Amino acid sequence: xxxxxxxxxxxxxxxxxxxxxxxxxxxxxxxxxxxxxxxxxxxxxxxxxxxxxxxxxxxxxxxxxxxxxxxxxxxxxxxxxxxxxxxxxxxxxxxxxxxxxxxxxxxxxxxxxxxxxxxxxxxxxxxxxxxxxxxxxxxxxxxxxxxxxxxxxxxxxxxxxxxxxxxxxxxxxxxxxxxxxxxxxxxxxxxxxxxxxxxxxxxxxxxxxxxxxxxxxxxxxxxxxxxxxxxxxxxxxxxxxxxxxxxxxxxxxxxxxxxxxxxxxxxxxxxxxxxxxxxxxxxxxxxxxxxxxxx
Amino acid sequence: xxxxxxxxxxxxxxxxxxxxxxxxxxxxxxxxxxxxxxxxxxxxxxxxxxxxxxxxxxxxxxxxxxxxxxxxxxxxxxxxxxxxxxxxxxxxxxxxxxxxxxxxxxxxxxxxxxxxxxxxxxxxxxxxxxxxxxxxxxxxxxxxxxxxxxxxxxxxxxxxxxxxxxxxxxxxxxxxxxxxxxxxxxxxxxxxxxxxxxxxxxxxxxxxxxxxxxxxxxxxxxxxxxxxxxxxxxxxxxxxxxxxxxxxxxxxxxxxxxxxxxxxxxxxxxxxxxxxxxxxxxxxxxxxxxxxxxxxxxxxxxxxxxxxxxxxxxxxxxxxxxxxxxxxxxxxxxxxxxxxxxxxx
Numbered sequence: 070x071x072x073x074x075x076x077x078x079x080x081x082x083x084x085x086x087x088x089x090x091x092x093x094x095x096x097x098x099x100x101x102x103x104x105x106x107x108x109x110x111x112x113x114x115x116x117x118x119x120x121x122x123x124x125x126x127x128x129x130x131x132x133x134x135x136x137x138x139x140x141x142x143x144x145x146x147x148x149x150x151x152x153x154x155x156x157x158x159x160x161x162x163x164x165x166x167x168x169x170x171x172x173x174x175x176x177x178x179x180x181x182x183x184x185x186x187x188x189x190x191x192x193x194x195x196x197x198x199x200x201x202x203x204x205x206x207x208x209x210x211x212x213x214x215x216x217x218x219x220x221x222x223x224x225x226x227x228x229x230x231x232x233x234x235x236x237x238x239x240x241x242x243x244x245x246x247x248x249x250x251x252x253x254x255x256x257x258x259x260x261x262x263x264x265x266x267x268x269x270x271x272x273x274x275x276x277x278x279x280x281x282x283x284x285x286x287x288x289x290x291x292x293x294x295x296x297x298x299x300x301x302x303x304x305x306x307x308x309x310x311x312x313x314x315x316x317x318x319x320x321x322x323x324x325x326x327x328x329x330x331x332x333x334x335x336x337x338x339x340x341x342x343x344x345x346x347x348x349x350x351x352x353x354x355x356x357x358x359x360x361x362x363x364x
Numbered sequence: 365x366x367x368x369x370x371x372x373x374x375x376x377x378x379x380x381x382x383x384x385x386x387x388x389x390x391x392x393x394x395x396x397x398x399x400x401x402x403x404x405x406x407x408x409x410x411x412x413x414x415x416x417x418x419x420x421x422x423x424x425x426x427x428x429x430x431x432x433x434x435x436x437x438x439x440x441x442x443x444x445x446x447x448x449x450x451x452x453x454x455x456x457x458x459x460x461x462x463x464x465x466x467x468x469x470x471x472x473x474x475x476x477x478x479x480x481x482x483x484x485x486x487x488x489x490x491x492x493x494x495x496x497x498x499x500x501x502x503x504x505x506x507x508x509x510x511x512x513x514x515x516x517x518x519x520x521x522x523x524x525x526x527x528x529x530x531x532x533x534x535x536x537x538x539x540x541x542x543x544x545x546x547x548x549x550x551x552x553x554x555x556x557x558x559x560x561x562x563x564x565x566x567x568x569x570x571x572x573x574x575x576x577x578x579x580x581x582x583x584x585x586x587x588x589x590x591x592x593x594x595x596x597x598x599x600x601x602x603x604x605x606x607x608x609x610x611x612x613x614x615x616x617x618x619x620x621x622x623x624x625x626x627x628x629x630x631x632x633x634x635x636x637x638x639x640x641x642x643x644x645x646x647x648x649x650x651x652x653x654x655x656x657x658x659x660x661x662x663x664x665x666x667x668x669x670x671x672x673x674x675x676x677x678x679x680x681x682x683x684x685x686x687x688x689x690x691x692x693x694x695x696x697x698x699x700x701x702x703x704x705x706x707x708x709x
Contacts, residue, residue, distance in 0.1 A: 117559075192688070203678075206678075225563045225574065227409060227556055228402055233565060235565075241570060244554070257672065258675050259570075342589065343589045348534075348536055351526050351534065355683055355687065358687035360524040360690070360691065360694065
């Protein structure tokens with residue numbers, strides 16, 4: 070009975086889907102594909118090791134650092150003081166399917182993270198990380214957040230079994246160890262990255278990340294079971310497609326994907342500068358422990 | 365004519381002869397030809413460690429001797445190691461436990477003097493010591509005195525504010541500001557190379573100095589950085605790096621040099637498959653009466669021993685402990701605690 074009803078339902082749904090699919094395909098004959106396309110069958114320039122040459126300074130143009138999912142423009146933390154300074158831009162979701170598949174019980178924590186994103190309390194070691202967006206506190210951002218923060222990063226690819234990724238934000242770095250067997254010795258903020266080439270795609274498997282990093286300012290988060298698999302695929306001399314599969318059975322019902330293009334920075338003599346933000350956070354974090362009256 | 369040629373060759377020959385009898389300290393006796401990268405640069409890649417117990421400046425108790433005999437070297441190393449190690453039994457049970465706790469994360473390589481048995485890392489001037497200071501203008505004297513007072517408050521366990529602590533304690537910069545000097549732990553540096561760049565990643569603190577070696581100009585002088593702005597070039601198989609544009613904050617530059625007049629030139633020469641000579645010269649006529657040069661051997665680390673992330677600020681519990689401890693001491697009317705940090709740096 071149950072089964073027959075399901076089949077009947079599928080039958081109706083199938084018919085609807087067929088008609089719905091048929092409409093755009095008829096119209097599509099007159100319309101070009103939506104949006105710009107990367108050149109088909111692009112073959113990247115080669116590095117000395119014969120693999121695609123990813124050397125260069127790259128940057129994401131998405132606004133996912135404010136929110137991985139769809140988000141409207143938003144005022145900054147104190148518009149009465151700062152006006153439009155610090156306001157967040159609108160952006161479309163970079164998550165495949167639009168929404169992150171949280172377990173129902175994990176959503177409350179995201180909400181609390183967002184509400185507490187501007188608070189800090191470091192008076193106790195044990196609750197040191199309980200409040201505040203790690204970015205607010207200038208902490209190493211973890212992966213994949215480092216990739217889509219609004220700062221450039223540089224890939225240094227030589228001939229040895231290491232590729233260095235250096236990020237402008239808080240001078241974060243991580244070493245990608247190619248075809249490496251050893252597991253993460255212990256957890257770290259930027260994680261333990263092991264790479265391999267799959268055709269022209271650099272695949273990086275990231276484990277051993279500290280649980281305290283977030284994905285964005287909206288409070289999207291993970292546990293210490295986070296496993297990220299990144300894919301960097303050259304798409305033109307000036308673009309790479311970036312894709313990350315995010316898996317964390319403590320927080321999400323299934324693995325999910327984000328993707329967006331990375332853009333090569335083309336300015337002449339451009340170099341990665343410093344965004345050493347620790348001094349920008351010290352008053353917020355440590356100001357309250359000052360001797361009364363001291364400067 | 366013949367005589368004139370000889371006069372010309374004369375001093376040159378003497379220089380060569382001197383170089384042969386007294387090879388620069390730390391250099392391999394035979395000229396080593398380093399491997400090349402596929403794009404033709406000398407290959408410096410790998411993980412290197414610069415730990416040593418040889419002090420930057422020659423201690424007064426070794427007299428004027430720049431290089432020691434085998435026997436003297438053994439004594440020198442033993443006496444330095446005694447002061448540096450925490451694995452000794454002369455302090456009673458409590459001291460023993462404290463030292464043991466600290467010993468496990470310290471670099472054991474820091475207990476050995478350089479293989480060439482020098483008494484100081486400084487090789488020029490010949491006395492192995494940082495040259496005398498020039499007379500500083502009152503404003504710089506005032507800044508130095510204020511920095512020294514802050515350091516004294518911190519050492520007494522009574523910092524008034526986070527600003528009383530040094531940039532390393534505040535996790536802003538550590539051993540990543542050139543010149544690279546050995547310290548008690550995390551003395552690792554990984555060198556990466558790619559066409560047009562040499563990149564040095566010091567383990568502490570997780571920064572990368574990405575050095576263009578493509579002849580491009582320095583940043584505009586107005587754009588200053590904590591680690592400065594580095595440009596490299598190859599002189600034979602030596603990487604020569606000049607760094608300028610340091611930030612003016614007091615205490616960033618070694619011994620309070622003046623960023624407006626300070627220059628540092630570093631020379632990286634691979635002298636064996638497992639050794640780099642790291643030599644640097646600092647010049648700052650408004651701080652020191654003459655330039656000075658140090659030579660520090662870098663030894664290749666076993667490939668099985670990898671660099672690991674050194675996060676600092678993220679869990680800098682110390683800074684809160686120092687400050688809350690100081691507030692408690694003030695409340696109790698204490699004037700000074702046990703020195704908070706008696707480790708050599």
